[in-house]
Amino acid sequence: MSHDQSLNPETMPNEPEKATLEGKNKFLGFWFFLGGETVLFACLFGTFIALRNSTAGGPTADELFGLELVFIMTMLLLTSSLTSVYAVYHMRNNNFKKMQLWFGITALLGFGFLACEIYEFTHYITEYGFTFRSSAFGSAFYTLVGFHGGHVTFGLAWLIGLMFRNAKRGLNLYNAPKYYTFSLYWHFIDVIWVFIFTVVYLMGKVG
Amino acid sequence: MSIAAAQNRSFGAVLWDYLTTVDHKKIAHLYLFGGGFFFLLGGLEAMIIRIQLIKPENDFVSAGFYNEVLTMHGTTMIFLAAMPLLLGLMNAAVPLQIGARDVAFPFLNSLGFWLFLFGGLMLNCSWFLGGAPDAGWTAYTPLSTTSPGHGVDFYVIGLQIAGAGTLIGGINFLVTIVNMRAPGMTFMRMPLFSWTTFITSILILFAFPALTIGLFLLMFDRMFGSAFFDVGLGGNTIIWQHLFWIFGHPEVYILILPAFGIFSDVFSTFSKKRLFGYTAMVFATILIAFLGFMVWAHHMFAVGLGPVANSIFAIATMAIAVPTGIKIFNWLATMWGGSITINTTMLWALGFIPTFTIGGMTGVMVASVVADYQYHDTYFVVAHFHYVIVGGTVFGIMAGLHHWWPKMFGRILNETMGKLTFWTFFIGFHLTFFIQHFLGLMGMPRRYWVFLEDQGLDLGNLISTIGAFFMAFGVIVFLINIVYTAVKGEQAPADPWDGRTLEWTIPSPPPFYNFKQTPLSRGLDPLWIEKTEGKGEMTPAEPLGDIHMPNSSFLPFMISLGLFIAGFGFIYQVNHDWAYALLFGGMAVTLVSMLIRSLKDDHGYHIPKEELEGEAD
Amino acid sequence: MAENTNSKETNPFQKQKNRDEMQKQVISFAMMILFTIIAFVIVATDMMQEMFVVPVLLILAIVQVAFQLYYFMHLKDKGHAFAAVMFYGGVWAAALTLAALGVITWW
Amino acid sequence: MKGWMGRIRAVFLLGLTALVLSACGKENLTALDPKGYGADKSLDLIILSTVVMLFVLVVVMLVYTFVLIKYRKKKGQENYIPKQVEGNKTLETVWTIIPIILLLIIAVPTVTATFDLADESGANDHLNIQVTGNQYWWHFNYEGQEIQTSQDMYIPVGEKVYLNMKSSDVIHSFWVPTITGKMDVNPENENTMYIEAHEEGVYWGKCAEFCGPSHSLMDFKVIAVSQDEFDQWVQDMQNVNPDAEPESAVAQEGKALFQENNCMGCHAIGSSPVQVGPNLSDFGSRSKLAGVEELNKENLVQWIMDPESIKPGNKMTGNYPDVSKDDAGKIAEYLLQLKPSEITPESAKD
Ligand code: HEA
Numbered sequence A: 001m002s003h004d005q006s007l008n009p010e011t012m013p014n015e016p017e018k019a020t021l022e023g024k025n026k027f028l029g030f031w032f033f034l035g036g037e038t039v040l041f042a043c044l045f046g047t048f049i050a051l052r053n054s055t056a057g058g059p060t061a062d063e064l065f066g067l068e069l070v071f072i073m074t075m076l077l078l079t080s081s082l083t084s085v086y087a088v089y090h091m092r093n094n095n096f097k098k099m100q101l102w103f104g105i106t107a108l109l110g111f112g113f114l115a116c117e118i119y120e121f122t123h124y125i126t127e128y129g130f131t132f133r134s135s136a137f138g139s140a141f142y143t144l145v146g147f148h149g150g151h152v153t154f155g156l157a158w159l160i161g162l163m164f165r166n167a168k169r170g171l172n173l174y175n176a177p178k179y180y181t182f183s184l185y186w187h188f189i190d191v192i193w194v195f196i197f198t199v200v201y202l203m204g205k206v207g
Numbered sequence B: 001m002s003i004a005a006a007q008n009r010s011f012g013a014v015l016w017d018y019l020t021t022v023d024h025k026k027i028a029h030l031y032l033f034g035g036g037f038f039f040l041l042g043g044l045e046a047m048i049i050r051i052q053l054i055k056p057e058n059d060f061v062s063a064g065f066y067n068e069v070l071t072m073h074g075t076t077m078i079f080l081a082a083m084p085l086l087l088g089l090m091n092a093a094v095p096l097q098i099g100a101r102d103v104a105f106p107f108l109n110s111l112g113f114w115l116f117l118f119g120g121l122m123l124n125c126s127w128f129l130g131g132a133p134d135a136g137w138t139a140y141t142p143l144s145t146t147s148p149g150h151g152v153d154f155y156v157i158g159l160q161i162a163g164a165g166t167l168i169g170g171i172n173f174l175v176t177i178v179n180m181r182a183p184g185m186t187f188m189r190m191p192l193f194s195w196t197t198f199i200t201s202i203l204i205l206f207a208f209p210a211l212t213i214g215l216f217l218l219m220f221d222r223m224f225g226s227a228f229f230d231v232g233l234g235g236n237t238i239i240w241q242h243l244f245w246i247f248g249h250p251e252v253y254i255l256i257l258p259a260f261g262i263f264s265d266v267f268s269t270f271s272k273k274r275l276f277g278y279t280a281m282v283f284a285t286i287l288i289a290f291l292g293f294m295v296w297a298h299h300m301f302a303v304g305l306g307p308v309a310n311s312i313f314a315i316a317t318m319a320i321a322v323p324t325g326i327k328i329f330n331w332l333a334t335m336w337g338g339s340i341t342i343n344t345t346m347l348w349a350l351g352f353i354p355t356f357t358i359g360g361m362t363g364v365m366v367a368s369v370v371a372d373y374q375y376h377d378t379y380f381v382v383a384h385f386h387y388v389i390v391g392g393t394v395f396g397i398m399a400g401l402h403h404w405w406p407k408m409f410g411r412i413l414n415e416t417m418g419k420l421t422f423w424t425f426f427i428g429f430h431l432t433f434f435i436q437h438f439l440g441l442m443g444m445p446r447r448y449w450v451f452l453e454d455q456g457l458d459l460g461n462l463i464s465t466i467g468a469f470f471m472a473f474g475v476i477v478f479l480i481n482i483v484y485t486a487v488k489g490e491q492a493p494a495d496p497w498d499g500r501t502l503e504w505t506i507p508s509p510p511p512f513y514n515f516k517q518t519p520l521s522r523g524l525d526p527l528w529i530e531k532t533e534g535k536g537e538m539t540p541a542e543p544l545g546d547i548h549m550p551n552s553s554f555l556p557f558m559i560s561l562g563l564f565i566a567g568f569g570f571i572y573q574v575n576h577d578w579a580y581a582l583l584f585g586g587m588a589v590t591l592v593s594m595l596i597r598s599l600k601d602d603h604g605y606h607i608p609k610e611e612l613e614g615e616a617d
Numbered sequence C: 001m002a003e004n005t006n007s008k009e010t011n012p013f014q015k016q017k018n019r020d021e022m023q024k025q026v027i028s029f030a031m032m033i034l035f036t037i038i039a040f041v042i043v044a045t046d047m048m049q050e051m052f053v054v055p056v057l058l059i060l061a062i063v064q065v066a067f068q069l070y071y072f073m074h075l076k077d078k079g080h081a082f083a084a085v086m087f088y089g090g091v092w093a094a095a096l097t098l099a100a101l102g103v104i105t106w107w
Numbered sequence D: 001m002k003g004w005m006g007r008i009r010a011v012f013l014l015g016l017t018a019l020v021l022s023a024c025g026k027e028n029l030t031a032l033d034p035k036g037y038g039a040d041k042s043l044d045l046i047i048l049s050t051v052v053m054l055f056v057l058v059v060v061m062l063v064y065t066f067v068l069i070k071y072r073k074k075k076g077q078e079n080y081i082p083k084q085v086e087g088n089k090t091l092e093t094v095w096t097i098i099p100i101i102l103l104l105i106i107a108v109p110t111v112t113a114t115f116d117l118a119d120e121s122g123a124n125d126h127l128n129i130q131v132t133g134n135q136y137w138w139h140f141n142y143e144g145q146e147i148q149t150s151q152d153m154y155i156p157v158g159e160k161v162y163l164n165m166k167s168s169d170v171i172h173s174f175w176v177p178t179i180t181g182k183m184d185v186n187p188e189n190e191n192t193m194y195i196e197a198h199e200e201g202v203y204w205g206k207c208a209e210f211c212g213p214s215h216s217l218m219d220f221k222v223i224a225v226s227q228d229e230f231d232q233w234v235q236d237m238q239n240v241n242p243d244a245e246p247e248s249a250v251a252q253e254g255k256a257l258f259q260e261n262n263c264m265g266c267h268a269i270g271s272s273p274v275q276v277g278p279n280l281s282d283f284g285s286r287s288k289l290a291g292v293e294e295l296n297k298e299n300l301v302q303w304i305m306d307p308e309s310i311k312p313g314n315k316m317t318g319n320y321p322d323v324s325k326d327d328a329g330k331i332a333e334y335l336l337q338l339k340p341s342e343i344t345p346e347s348a349k350d
């Protein structure tokens, strides 16, 4: 397409994600969206906090949760946050190959996280019979953690789409904002996870 | 694609144009017609309510049907009529007021509309599929979780889809106003309607997520067997009330703030005066929005939250009267010393002041906790909120429609019919709702299918119903006015009202690219400044050049349609396996459309400079 | 550089700046990991009185989220004023929601 | 304070009555003619806030009218351009401060009254009644008294009575406008409030939280009687013998049918805790049938045969065997003679 060319100047500016009006709009709009997401997750957290002792005779948080797996998941996700920072670093240095590489690592770590989560859920269901329907606590737990997991899944799909779509065409002013907003999204997922492991798992262990 | 669009197009072409448009002005038309349609529907439902209550123990409709009608009346009016109509006016006026060629995300703008429309259709499909939702527009659990049939499911899915559209619209306006203002159009020079749109969008952004989550929880309980509101399994029904009102109270300011903006512009235009206390008006708006998030539990005084919570929320609620009062007095001061023209637009604005003040007063009265133990869930509250919603939002929409109709459609609405509409509606309104304050105090709770004979409630209800017929008459005259204007109406010049702001500097209706050259604003009321300083037109801020335009797209329609189909899948998978086909099929349509959107680069097109030079102004 | 990347190099000054920035981000990452480990250790070893654990955990979480926001998500950079205002608006609404659901749902 | 309030209240009520043109106190339903502690408190605040609000409204309307008369565009002034005023700090301050003061005038008594009505400290020294809201009827369990009733709640006049309220299904709201404002009856949290009636009489109660198709028919009564009468009533109720044989032969047949059809699976007579349906101990002296209909045989037969026609969506429909008109008449006869006490709504009215 001829337009690609016109958006692909000789020198990339240092912040290619904000060089065009479209890019600026995307950047700002996405931050605003994250503001809304904050409220969204606050509602889920609030619901969870209100219902965390409503076990209806089923297993309690303390009985269910094991810290090892959660620690591994946390490390995976935190590291993936750093790798996406590396990717943006290379984007700003106009090094497309390395950017793709680091985003690729991010995706792998994300998949690792997701796999752990799926394992965790099946474990609870098969070992403890603890499901979405067993108690209000169960509903709140799976909904909160599941919403986060859903965000991770969506993020991975988004990232893979971006990487394949742009593999051949390199970095330009049209797709730089897309990569950048993805990285914001990914960090936000991490922020949410920090509160999940604190409020759901660690505080669940404390009682 | 080029701008050489054919002049006389076939119906099919026009339809296709509207189905795919990303032009904010056309999306405004869509919102107005969509919202207008639902307003008539909601009004029809209101008439059914009033006819049922014309006399004691009436049996015009059955108890179950009454509850459906009442639920759908509230839901339709709030989500499908008032908000879309306001979004329509915002789309029509705001980009023009700030000197922008379009909104920040034209594609999302169109997506927002189609989501709203399909959400609204979804909700109303329930009428034909076994019954509408019947748990009130507030859908309190566990009444809503235990309501039999699929009615409440339609409420859940319909609002979820429409709500997503609104959220998208909100973000779109936020970015538009932050990033797309023309040179010189600083924040403190923006017309008040643009300001209130901005603040309203913030409210949308932070309030709607609470509704989204509330609806998800309701959906999970009803369709997937979770136990959020199932007390037997440790659930808690108060959570819903909190989530609903954390959304719901800001929602009422989402409804009123844009109307405040419209009135500000109208008062200043028709008094030929600059808005008095512009800065105070802006900060009052911000303050209302800020406080608006801290008062939701005033809908829950009777729930039993305890005296501490009740007192805190009562005081926070009363505090909102202060910034609102600032606005009322500034409007009065704007007119003070002015040269007031009273036409239909201005009549709606003038009718608003006493009406809304009364509504606000009763608002403060219901905020007084112990008094609210009597008012709560009675017709006193019904009277309160119709005074603010109809007297504020609906009057505001009517004022806005008369004000911007020429800009949107190129024709001026007929004044005689306009005045007739105003007077019948205004008188009918007060007949209907003033008496309801007393009905409430005399012991008539709201959401009552029948009231009993000989309890002193007969006469008041009769008067109320008669008033509703006056309103219906006014609405019908307005419909005739629209048709008449479309056929025979007076052609509108660019600036029919001796306007003050940028939308009046371009032709009516504006060309699709809005401003041939982006205008330079030199202060508040930029056009007025140019008028008084003798020039009468704007100085361009840029030389004539190519204009970049977005491409039309059918994808927003498809994305929304997919969700619409999937919605039926979600509802019916509970008791029919075939529904999974709808669920997955619909989701596939949506996801594939989204995928196409993200994989296909869409850079828009340019209108070459030469072509623009050929166009007359 | 390889064929798919854009032709011109970023200028050396910017490059250095980016590198400094990256260094800070690696440090934030180290801090985040550290905080996480502390949080897990506190809970795993039962070393602290119950009364203190929850506030300490929350503070650790909030500090590490601040690192995410300010370094990883660049909220500290210029041009982020609006982003920050809106985001904190969300945080404010979120805090009210949490307070309400935490305190006044059971009595 | 009281006398001052009283006078304003009198004037206010006079005005209101004139306005509404009808006696607004029929059947002790109105909140404007309070006869109980809570309703008194509410009316005081209603009046106070109305007065303040009317003051504001008058100010706004005066300015409004003046502006419209004075500054309307006059003939021959078509081209007049008014002075473009930016604003005025002093005015701005004035209309910020004055409303704040007015609001404080309302806020302070509001908070005081809120805490007053939420005070539960006296619960142990007074009668406690466990109130259960059901779709679409009310149950009253006199704690520690072995008395269960439905629909009609008897209380001693001039005494605080504490209500501990919970719902068995959806949310309801307990409202007796003439005695006290409303409070929700939730399924998960028990709410406590106290009521106190100043005068003997029958007070109309309504469900004020949307609870389904028959929400508007979920009425109940509070019957305030003197302490002596109340004690009498308590004794009579405690003596109810569910097995007592009725006098008339028809009623005896009715009783047999009542048992045959297993009506007691849901309805208790006496102090049995069964409360799937209303307790029928004092059915014959109920103020109303099903809360809204006149209590007579004809209506009762209709209810027994087709409750749906009286209360749509009620929980009785479809949950018992078909009853012939004849049998229904006999059952009605039996139920209508269940009058354990001399103390009835009728007696309380005089
Ligand atoms: C457009 C919508 C809108 C607006 C603007 C408002 C505005 C206000 N509302 Fe209203 N409200 C609703 C829509 C709205 N409301 C709806 C829909 C419901 C019912 C929902 C349901 O249950 O279905 C409701 C219910 C509702 C309740 C719950 C009642 C109950 O269920 O028991 C309360 C309680 O506090 C309340 C208070 C207020 C207050 C204090 C304001 C204030 O913002 C008003 C401020 C304005 C003024 C006060 C007038 C102008 C000011 C002056 C002239 C200055 C001087 C004034 C003073 C000194 C007082 N509202």
Ligand code: HEA
Pocket (backbone or CB within 6 Å): B039, B040, B041, B042, B043, B044, B046, B047, B049, B050, B070, B071, B073, B074, B075, B077, B078, B081, B082, B135, B136, B137, B138, B382, B386, B389, B390, B393, B394, B432, B445, B446, B447, B448, B449, B468, B471, B472, B475, B476
């Ligand atoms: C924007 C919001 C809005 C608007 C504009 C209105 C407008 C009106 N409302 Fe309503 N109303 C609500 C929001 C609104 N309402 C809400 C939220 C509730 C609470 C619901 C609940 O409890 O859950 C409520 C509840 C409510 C009740 C209480 C019901 C009850 O508690 O039992 C009543 C009763 O009088 C009422 C009446 C009216 C009337 C007469 C109008 C009139 O102003 C309507 C005027 C319009 C017309 C009269 C249109 C007439 C048009 C035609 C006749 C043409 C038709 C032609 C075609 C379809 C082609 N409304």
Ligand SMILES: [Cu+2]
Pocket (backbone or CB within 6 Å): B248, B249, B252, B295, B296, B298, B299
């Ligand atoms: Cu509110």
